[in-house]
Amino acid sequence: MSDESPQLTGALPVAALDDPHLQPYAAHPERVNAVAVLSMVVGFLGFIGFGITFWISDQVQWEAATLGVGLFGLGFGVAAWGKYLMPQGPFVEERHDFHSTExxxxxxxxxxxxxxxxxxxxxxxxxxxxxxxxxxxxxxxxxxxxxSLGPKPGRALFTTNWKKDSLLVSLEGRPVKVSDLDVGGVLTVFPKGFEGSSPDQTILIRLADIAPGEPPFPLAPPGRSDWTVRGYVAYSKMCTHLGCPVGLYQEQTQQLVCPCHQSIFNVVAGAIPEFGPAPRPLPQLPLKVDAQGFLRSQAGYDQPVGPGFWERP
Amino acid sequence: MRRLLRARLLVPAGVAAGVAAAGLLTFTPAAQAGTAPSGSSSSASSLHASTASASVAPTTSGAAGSASAKAAGINPVTLPSSYIAPGEALFAANCASCHGTDAVGTSRAPNLQGLGAGTIDFWVSTGRMPLADPTEQAVRKPPRFNALQTLEIAAYVQSFTPGVGVPIYHVNLSQANLAQGQSLFTLNCAACHTITGAGDALADGAFAPSLHVATPTQIIEAIRTGPGNMPHFSAGNITNAQARDIVAYVHEVIQHPTNRGGFGLGGNGPVAEGFVALLIGVGGLLLVAFWIGERA
Amino acid sequence: MIDKSLRWVDDRLGVAKGGRTFLDKIFPDHWSFMLGEIALYSFVVLLATGVFLTLYYVPSAKEVIYHGSYLPLRGQRVSEAYASTIGLSFDVKSGLLMRQAHHWAADIFLGSIAVHMARVFFTGAFRKPRELNWVVGVSMLLLGILNGFLGYSLPDDLVSGTGIRIAYSILESIPIVGSYIAFFLFGGNYPGNGIIIPRFFIIHVLIIPAIIVGLLAAHLGLLVKQKHTQFPGKGRTEHNVVGSPMFPTFMAKTTGFMFMTTATIFLLAGFAQINPIWQFGPYQPYQISYAVQPDWYMGWLDGALRIMPSWEFVGWGHTWPLEVFLPAVLFPGIVFNLFFAWPFLEAKLTKDRAYHNLLDRPRDRPKRTAAGASVFMLLFMVFCASSTDVLANFFNVPLQSVLITFRIIVIVLPILTFFVTYQICKELQGYEAAGKRKHPVVVTLTPEGEYRTTEMAPHPGDGHEEIEPIPVPTFINLVPPELATGSGVRRVMR
The missing domain is CATH 1.20.5 (Single alpha-helices involved in coiled-coils or other helix-helix interfaces)
Structure with missing residues (x-):
């Protein structure tokens, strides 16, 4: 090796040990050294602590504290070693054109x-x-x-499981009696047999206590006067913006608010959107009361529920 | 160590960790609260302590309560008639200026007759009433009246329409099902109060309040009476047993969340987490880089 | 020992020359060059903790009854994905620490990429010959955001499930093919046939990480091949790099930094609770919580969705859900295309085709700086708009007012930012000394009562900046000069 070295040193740079480029950055290297030693010892103890913590307990905070101290102590020590005690140069490297010749x-x-x-x-x-x-x-x-990934949409986005005479049931499958809700009450309902189904979720609200035979609750949209019964009104719970459940009912202002993007629907005026990004009213479910006093739908929804899509006319 | 490990398999790991940690490494005392069995002695006693209004009442075993309500652990409280006279005096001095004599209401405040003692107890015991400015949404504040005075006012208002409206309930949570409560809370309450019960702004400047300080009695009163913008949940809508489960979930889980992973950051979710990640995480590492690197 | 092994390897692979050159590689010392390293090391943490999580997580939407140790959920019907995530958080030792570290590392990974990208942008480091590396970097940002969303969705809790619902509707909003894409990906009408969890899982743990690893290798490979940029300074030209050598100085600093990055992530993981899914409960499509937001890096899309007016267009027998398509598909599409195209766009606008290895000070390129600040302000404002409800609650103002305010300021503020930034840059340019090395000035009071100012030498602490840079010495005379036995004698200790 000693025979080859002189030749190599002719081509490669050599520096003396006291070359200023090789001196540490720190003015007092021994002090920095002491700090780095301390830091690494603390780091080592941290890792030991993590090992002990892991075996005797599963306490997340102690695990994180010991591991964090260990990693930080070790890292700080090494970084301080690198920054203050290692050769700081400055050193230079030439760039070479890496593009080829013509x-x-x-x-x-x-x-x-x-x-x-x-x-x-x-x-x-x-x-x-x-x-x-x-x-x-x-x-x-x-x-x-x-x-092969999935089925074609077909008519799936156009239909729900709400049909003529569907029985309104709660999530637990309990049919809704006309006497069940107070004025100002809300309940999430599904057609019987489809409890928990996403496109069928419907929000049932009691706006008033109207006796049988009295004129129905006045709703703003024309042609829907007989869609409410005994002060009950039902709308699709899927927001027409992005399909979130419109579960936030403000009783005094009679508004439904979508918790996702704060579209506000006027419940009394056929759930037309009053504010926010939702473009369409929530579809309304026409209601009736059967002979036993249970709420049923007169028909399914008259339009696709939920957010807009290309095939929707 | 081997014996300790085997013994630990017999009990839930979360509880085991709490037990193991209790002696040596107790970091967050409340961290295991959510995993304590419901109806344990600790939660029952804390319930009793927090339902001050119910514990003051002399006759907590409600004679008027229906059998199903009692079975569900929700017992209507019958207020003694001796409360009515002092209640009348308190009402005349503090409430009648807005709600009118005999609580029939004025142009500024609604008729209270027929609302029931529970409604009065909710508004007064949460400090929302008396209210200085009736155009603002009432906020929770330290109550003006003590528990007994509150019950006296409630007894006075109830005396106009005996048996009508929502009574004051004493809630017994020992039979409550927390999993049911979680599901029902998410379906019926989280859309406004948020899933952690922190509350949030509603439309038109209204807001859903935080649930973190409500007592079980106040929670059931809120469910049944629907104060302010809150919907009314009658027994036909949320059964007594379901209401009890919700109260238990709010009281035992929402109010004592299991923050096993560290500071809960206010239950505000990704907004708070994002700020921590960017300011403390990335920001802190920028400072480290600033130290390691050169500045020129 | 080292010598012998090196010979063995070099005989077979010939690594000594290239290896030594690599050890001599120069890294600029400026602190802003370490931002990308935060991303690199968070990615290492992501891989390590992610592997741990896959050992316990079950990617299945199958319904099971929860029987774990978190009592409030016992007996509830949940998906296997949710049950296994709760299980690894409560019943696996260190499981929650690893899960939270994974989540914090993801947040910090994307945050540091954003900061690193800002450094590269504002200093013009993306210019020729580094356009390709910029494109690679932007690709990693895009994939990182996507993978963050997928990983966030995997626990199948109430909050993330709402996010998946929104993602489905966004896919649906794409004209012509939207409902097909949504149905194919989810296996049917929302919530699909349960296939989405295993699909998200395999994309999250295999496909995207593999692509990111490949891009990362390309990113670093290009960096070695093209060498670093550097700020102008003493001895620094377009044809050299000045700084510390790879070995040992830079290696020590960066190893320390790696440990400290990991420490930061794990300290957050143990003390700041993130995504406590046991408090959120399992996802059901009919349940919802208020105040749900996505993770911060998706917040700008959520904010854009919130402030968008309800511009649905119905015509020619079709529905064009522009109120979703514009903010959630077109807007991010434009933003990322702008990011990808910027180096080429700027070269076209400035007609600058030269090599650039020396960096710009941001003030010296006021138009670029102003444009960048303007885009940043736009994105930041849209991000803030994703918490309209929280802001309304915090400041006790009506929700509607907050939303309308945001609709105005996302347009006004970026424009304002452009002109203000431009002006500030121009002002700073005129300030001669700014950015130059400062010399301390000593003020003395003469006996006659006269004050004199004397400019002194630079602060001794950073005196080494004043030395002429030299090539990295390969050989060092380890024998101190006073012990050398003659001139020209050189001994190397082994």
């Missing part, structure tokens, strides 16, 4: 164009067939990747 570029493009050119030009049919085959493979390979 001749090399020409050679590269010639290798592609000329060598490739004679091959492809001589056998155009082969080249064309290969391109056709590879392209076709690329297209058909995507078929299973895309089409």
């Amino acid at each position: 001749a090399e570029r020409d050679a590269m493009s010639a290798a592609v164009l000329e060598r490739g050119g004679i091959v492809v030009k001589r056998r155009k049919v082969l080249g064309g067939l290969f391109a056709l085959g590879a392209g076709t493979f690329g297209v058909v390979a995507a078929f299973p990747l895309i089409r």
Whole structure:
């Protein structure tokens, strides 16, 4: 080795031990050294502490504290060593142009164009067939990747399980009697047999206590005067903005608010959106009371529920 | 150590950790509160202590209560008739200026007759009444009257319409089902009060208050009477047993959340977490980088 | 020992020359060059903690009855994904620490990428020849945000489930193909057939991390190949790099920084509770909590959705949900395309095709700085808009007023920011000494009562800045000069 060294040193830089570039940054290296030693010892103790904590308990705060102290102590010590005690230079490195010479570029493009050119030009049919085959493979390979993922939408977004005469039930499947809700009461209801189903969720609100035979609760939209019964009104609970459950009912102002993006719907005026990003009223479910005094739907929703989509007319 | 480990498998790990940690490494005393069995002696006694209004009342075993309500642990409290006379004096001095003589209401404040003692107890015991400015939403504040005075006012207002309206309830949570309560709370309450019970702003400057200091009696009164913008949940809507489960969930879990992972950051979710991540996490590391690196 | 092993390896792989050059690689010392390292080390923490989590997490939407040790949920019907996440938080030793560390690391990962990106942008480090590395970096940001959202969704709790619901509706809002994309991805109408959890899982733990690892390798490889940029300074030119060598100085500093980054993440993980899903409960599509927001890096999309007016367009027999499509698809699309295209756009606008290895001071490029500040302000304001309800509650003002205020300021403030920043840059340019090295000035009072100012040498603490930089010495004369036995003698201790 000693024989080779002089030759190597001729090409590579050599520095004396007292070269200013090799001196530590710290004015008092021993003090920094003491701090780094202390820090690393604390780090070591932290890791030991983590090991003990893990075995005797599963206390998250102690685990984090010991691990954090361990990691930080070790890291701080090493960083202080690097910053204050190691050679600080400044050192310099030359940049070299990494782009090729013009001749090399020409050679590269010639290798592609000329060598490739004679091959492809001589056998155009082969080249064309290969391109056709590879392209076709690329297209058909995507078929299973895309089409097998799930079903086509079909009419799924247009329909719910609410039909004529669907019985309104609570989440637990309890039918709703006309006497169940006070004025100002709300209840999330589903068609019987579909409790918990997302598109069917409907919010039932009692706006007034109207005796049988009296005129129905006046609603703003024309043609819906008989959609309420005994002061009950029901709307789809899926927001027309992004489908969040519109579960926030302000009783005094008679507004439904969507907790996600704060669209505000006027319950008395057919749930038209008064404020916020929701574009359409919540679809309304026409209600009636059956002979046993249970609430039922007159019909399903007259439009798709939830957010807008392309196929919606 | 092996014996300790085997013994630990027999009890829930969370409780075991709490037991193991209790001697040596107790960091957050409330951290295990949520995992304590419901109806244990500790939670029952804390309930009794916090339902001051019910414990003061002489006859907590409600004679007027229906059998189903009692089975569900929700017992209506019958207020003695001796409360009515002092209640009348308190009402005349503090309430009648707005709610009128005989509590029939004025242009400034509503008729209180027929609302029931529970309604009065809720508004007065939470300090929302008396209210200085009736155009503002009443906020919770230290109550003006002590528990006995509150019951006397409630007895006075109830005396106009005996048996009508929402009574004051004493809630017994020993049979409550917390999992049911969690589900019902999420379905019926979280949309306004938030899932951690922190409360939030509603439309038109109204707000849903925090649930962190309400007593079980006040919670059931709020459910049944629907104060302010809150919907009314009658027994046909949320059954007595369901209401008890919700009260138990609010009282034992929402008010004593299991913050096993550290400081709860106010239950405000990703907004607070984002600030911590960016200011403390990234910000702190920027300072470290600023120390390690050069400035010029 | 080292020597012998090196010979063995070098005989077979020939690594000595390249390896030594790598050890000599120069890293600029300026602190702002360490921002990307925060992202790198948080990513390491993400991988490590993520592997731990996969050992316990069950990616399944199958309904089970919860029987774990968190009592308020016992007996409830929850998904296996939710039950297993609660399980690893309560019944696995160190499980919660790892889960929270994973989440904090994700928040810090994306936060440090944003800060690193701002440094690269405002100093012009993205210019030729580094446009490709900028594109790689922006790709990692995009994938990181996407993967953060997917990971956030995996526990299947109430808050994240609401996020998935919103994501479904956003997909639905895409014209023509929207409902097909949503149905294919979720396996049906929302909430789908339960396939979304395993799909999100495999994308989250395999596909995107693998791409990020590849891009990260490319990012660092390009950095080594193209070498660092540097701020102008003594001895620094377009044709060199001045700083510390890879080994040992930079390696010690960066190792220390790695440990301290990890420490920060784990300290947060144990003391600041993040995403306590046991408090949120399992997701059901008919349940909702108020005040739910996504993680901060998705907040700008949520805010854009909130302040968007209800501009649904119905025509030609179709519905165009612009109130969703514009803020949630087009807006992020434009923002990221702008990010990707910026280096090429700026080169086209300035007609600057030269190599740039020396960085700009932001004030010296007022138009770029103003444009960047303006976009930053836009994104920050939209981000703030994602907490309209929290702000309304905090400041006790009506919700509607907060929302209308935000609709105005997201347009006004960025424009204002552009002109104000431009003006500030111009002012700072005129201030000659700013950014230059300052010399201490000593004021003395003469016996005659006259004050004199004397400019002194720079502060001794950073005196080494004044030394001419030299190439990294490969050989060091380890024998102190006074012990050397003659001139030209050199001994290397082994």
